Amino acid sequence: LLGLVPRGVLAGLFWFMGADALKGNGITTKLLYLMRDKTLNSPRDPLHKVRKSRLLMFVAVQLMGFGATFTITQTIAAIGFPVIILLLVPLRTYGIQRLPFTQEELSILDGPTASPFTMKSVGGSPKTS
Numbered sequence: 001l002l003g004l005v006p007r008g009v010l011a012g013l014f015w016f017m018g019a020d021a022l023k024g025n026g027i028t029t030k031l032l033y034l035m036r037d038k039t040l041n042s043p044r045d046p047l048h049k050v051r052k053s054r055l056l057m058f059v060a061v062q063l064m065g066f067g068a069t070f071t072i073t074q075t076i077a078a079i080g081f082p083v084i085i086l087l088l089v090p091l092r093t094y095g096i097q098r099l100p101f102t103q104e105e106l107s108i109l110d111g112p113t114a115s116p117f118t119m120k121s122v123g124g125s126p127k128t129s
Contacts, residue, residue: 026062026110026111026113027059027062027063027066030047030055030058030059030062030109031059033045033047033055034052034055034056034059046108047108047109049104049105049108050105050108050109051105054100054101054105054109055109057099057101058096058101058109058110061091061095061096061099065084065088065091068084069081069084069085069088072084092110096110
């Protein structure tokens with residue numbers, strides 16, 4: 001059935017889905033916050049409560065995780081990329097705790113990824129910040 005759909009339509013669909021997903025991506029929103037003129041940031045943005053140095057440190061850790069994951073997918077060992085993703089869990093659980101972040105900063109920087117609707121549909125409750 002997919003063979004009947006023109007490739008251009010599928011390419012456009014996936015391009016749109018990827019571009020739309022970037023809007024809600026945590027790394028993208030933090031990078032845009034850092035690059036944007038401060039007068040254009042909403043005064044109610046919770047990132048205002050986080051020091052710029054801490055925000056930069058957190059984004060650097062996120063980009064290193066992305067870089068490691070992306071790099072392994074470009075090698076012959078690409079089948080091992082789930083191992084990198086699995087290793088990011090203890091990094092977040094134990095490694096980030098050792099860095100100089102307060103609990104308030106971590107709750108702002110590392111909020112829930114899933115929407116409240118998604119969390120409710122899987123039987124969980126979203127973390128409130």
